[in-house]
Amino acid sequence: MRIGELAARAGVSVRSLRYYEQRGLLTSTRTPSGQRRYAEGDVERVRFVQELYAAGLSSGTIAELMPCRYAPSRHNSDATLERLAHERERITAQIDDLLRARDTLDRMALLARAHRETLPVPEPVAG
Amino acid sequence: MRIGELAARAGVSVRSLRYYEQRGLLTSTRTPSGQRRYAEGDVERVRFVQELYAAGLSSGTIAELMPCRYAPSRHNSDATLERLAHERERITAQIDDLLRARDTLDRMALLARAHRETLPVPEPVAG
DNA sequence: CTAAAACCTGACACCGGTGTCAGGGGCAAG
C-alpha cells in the first residue's frame, strides 16, 4: 500500500512514517519512480512502534528491539535481553512516579473541595 | 538558606531553581546584594514541583496548581478542580500506556529466552 | 588583604518526534 494509506490505517502522520524509515524502524520497497510501498504487516509494525513511543522509548532503543520482535534469533536476543530488562525497570519506575503524583493530585482535589464547603457562599450556582 | 543549599537538599540543580523562580513556581527573598534566600519550607515545595514534573505536568500547569496546595481558598479552588481532573485523567491514560508497553516487553523477553533454549549453542561462552 | 567558592544575569545548545513549507515528480480520470 502507499504511504498515505498506511498512515491512515495506523493512525499516524505521513511525516512520522518517513521519519521511522529514516530511523530504521520501518522499511519500504520503492516503485521505479521512488514512491514507497508497504506490506499489510506494516500496519501492525507501526502500531508497535507507537506503543513503545508512548512508553517513552527512544527511536534508537526501539530500533534495537525490532529484530527481537520481527526476526528473533539467537544472535540478537542476547544483547537485547539486557535492554529489555532496563526499559522494563524504567517503565516501572515511571509508573510509580505517576501513581505518586496522582495521589498527590487526589489529595489536592479533596482539599479544594473541603475549602469549598468550609466557606459556603450563599448562592453558589443553582444549576 | 542560599540557593546552593536548597539545591543540594532538594536534589535539583541550581539552574533549575532559578528556572522555577522565573516560571513562578518558587519565590525567594533577596539580600541587599541580590542573592536569593529561601525558607525551610521551600525544600518541600521544590520536591512537590519535581514530583509533578516527573508525572509530565508542565511548569505552567504546576504554577496554576501551586496556590491550591500552598494557599487554598475558595477563590482558586474552583478553576483548579477542572485542571486537577484533567491531569488525573492524563496520568491514568499514561499509566495504561506504560502497562501495555511493559506487557509487550515482557512478551518479547519470553520470546527471546525461548529462542535461546530452542537453539542451544555447544559452548556459548564459558566465562 | 587575598584567594577560593558561591552567587548573579544573560545567552546559546540540546534532545527528538512532529508540523509545516517549498519546490518538484508521478499517475489516474476526464
Add this chain to the structure above:
DNA sequence: CTTGCCCCTGACACCGGTGTCAGGTTTTAG
C-alpha cells in the same frame, strides 16, 4: 493534454526543562 491528488526530498521551527559558558559581583575562609 490538463486537472487534481498523492508522493518525493530537504530544510527549518517548535517545545521545555536542563547544561553550560561568559563575564561580573559577593561572601567566606585563611
